[in-house]
Amino acid sequence: MPLSPLRFRLLVVSLLTVSFLGALDNTVVTTALATVAGQLGALEHMSWIVVGYTLASTVLLPVLGTLGDRVGPRAVFLASLTTFILSSVACGFAHDFAWLIAARVVQGMSSAGLQLMSQTIIAVATTPRQRPKYLAIIGAAFPVAILIGPVLGGLITDYWGWPWVFWVNAPVGILALALAVFAIPHVARTVRGRFDTAGAVTLTIGLVALVLAVTWIGADGPASVSAFAIAAIGLAGFLLAEMRAAEPIVHLRLFTNRTMAVGTAISAIVGVGLFSITAYLPTYFQMAYRTSATISGLVPIATVFGMLVGNLTSGWLASRTGHYRVFALVGTTLGAAGLGVMAVLPVGLALWVPMAAMAVVGVGTGAFMSLIVAVVQSAAPAAETGSVTATVNLVRQVGSTVATAVIGGVVGVGVAVALPHGMDAAALTPSLVHAAAPAVQAQIATIYSDVLAPIFGVLAVVYVAGIVASVLLPAGRLADAHEPSPAPTESIAV
Incomplete structure (x- = not known):
């Protein structure tokens, strides 16, 4: 759907702002968790501030995707943004934990609509050739939010108070809403019939x-x-x-299209192969490399920065050339190589070595993170763009959630079993380890290395499976004009 240059720029600014708000909301809040839960007297339920948000944003994806196809992405986007602003204000006014959790659930539901409809609107407003570049720009909000969110959350909590962690969304969201009302095109609903x-x-x-x-x-x-x-x-x-x-909420028949089936599988690798391990990297380096909490954060930062570079570079190159399979192949290969190196690294090396290895994983993952969404969208019938985009995101988020929990369980059990007699795994903290005798520090470093090395190896195999999937991804070029989508039974996407 062609738009004037000014209106299109305002559209991109609005979608980028909203995507950044949605991504930033979770990373900012994590820093304020202990303060919020402590002041509301619910430290034992602290995790539900995050779990409630994540749960709501995950399960609503397919429903919102179908609604986008039925009533148009503009209506779902504007309703989601309005709800996000109101629920953010409600979070800041929470006077007990039940209120906060309820508001966070609503906030998570609306965040799913913002994330999903941003990608759907880009698909509607651009040609398949343009799509990777603009999806990469929108997708850049996530790694940037990871980089600055914890610091920003700490500053806001320390100087303004925790309610402003939520209230800051309101003025920025209202500005984005004003831009969106003007810039987002009206799209006729494409699906009719019973929900x-x-x-x-x-x-x-x-x-x-x-x-x-x-x-x-x-x-x-x-x-x-x-x-x-x-x-x-x-x-x-x-x-x-x-x-x-x-009129199913998820069109299973679409997965007879090899591009869609393989593309969705490749998308899952982002959640299973990288997002799942990122949360455990700081603890690993504090224990195995005996670094401080601040220094241990450098490895995730290097990973996320690599993801940002890979995402923007592949989006620009794919839009310029129209080719896409090469980026999936190169990206999964880099991911497998970086995690393979992490699996065999001996403890005690300079920290820049694992930083470099994880940066390679980030670059590789970024190379196909947003691009594969554009490829799957281009393979889908236009009438089902919303539901297909929802399915890709759903598989990624569920994969991340499940893999994160599995890795956490393996690490917890593996460390507990291997600890010396008399040491309690539940009470084991980095500060306690750093204060122990050198022999004990070395023993615990070896334990963490022995437990995490096989996990890195398994995740490397996940990326190897991604290499195989990338080979199976049909070759082709993204069209440089709005062309009819191929039939679901075709192998070539464009």
């Missing part, structure tokens, strides 16, 4: 149970097993509902 209520309900039950199950692994075994059982029943019911629905 797939059975599919939406069963998928929501299945995903909520699955996320809770992996969250409770290691903390509450019986509850986790029960949640897994409910998840299996819910997801089985969802598959049955989708096979019977006239």
Whole structure:
């Protein structure tokens, strides 16, 4: 859908601002978690500030994607942005923990709409050739938010107070809303008929149970097993509902298209292969390399900076040349190489060595992180752009959640089993280790290295699987004009 140059620039500014707000909201809040929970008297439930937000933003993706196809992405985007602003204000006014969690759930639901509709609107407003560049620009909000979010959250909490962690969203969001009302084009709804209520309900039950199950692994075994059982029943019911629905919420038939099936699998690697391990890197380097908390943060920063560079570079080159498979191949190869190096690195090397290895993983992941969304969008019928974009994001987020929980469980059990007699894994902190005798420090460093090395190796294999998937991705070039999407049974995307 062609727009005037000015209106298109305002559109990109609005979408980038909103994407940055959504990405920043979670990273800023993590720094203020202890302060918020302490002042509201709920330290034991602190994790639900993040879990409630993540859970809501994950399970609503397919529902919002389908709504975007039915009522148009503009309506869903504007409603999501308005809700995000109001729920952010409500979070800041929370006087008890129940209020805050409820507001965070609503905020997470609206954040899913912002993330998803930003990508869908770009797909509507650009040609397939232009799409990678602008999706990369929108996608750059995530790594930038990771880089500056914790510092910004700390400054706001220390100098303004924790409510401003949420309230700061309001003025920026209102400005973005004013731009969006003018810049976002009206798009006629493309899907009619009855809404797939059975599919939406069963998928929501299945995903909520699955996320809770992996969250409770290691903390509450019986509850986790029960949640897994409910998840299996819910997801089985969802598959049955989708096979019977006239207008399913997730069009399973689209995955007979090799581009879409392979592209979705490659997208999952971002969550499973990288996002899952990032949270554990600081602890690993504090324990195995005996660094301070501040210094340990340099490795995730190098990873995220590499992701930013790879994302913007591949988006620009793909839009310039129209080629896309090469970036998936190079990106997954770099990811496999970087994680393979991490798996065999001996403890005690200079910190720049693992920083360089993880930066390579970041560059490789960034090379296909946003691009693969553009490729899958181009392979889908225009009438189902929203639901297809939702499916790609859903697979990535669920993969990240499940893999993060699994890695956390493996690390927790592996370290606890290997610790010397008399040491309590639950009370083991970096400061305690750094104050111990050199022999004990060396022993614990070896334990963490022995536990994490196989994990890095397994994640390297995940990227190797991505290399295979990239080879199977049909070759082609992104079109430089609005052209009809290929039929779902075709192998070539464009």
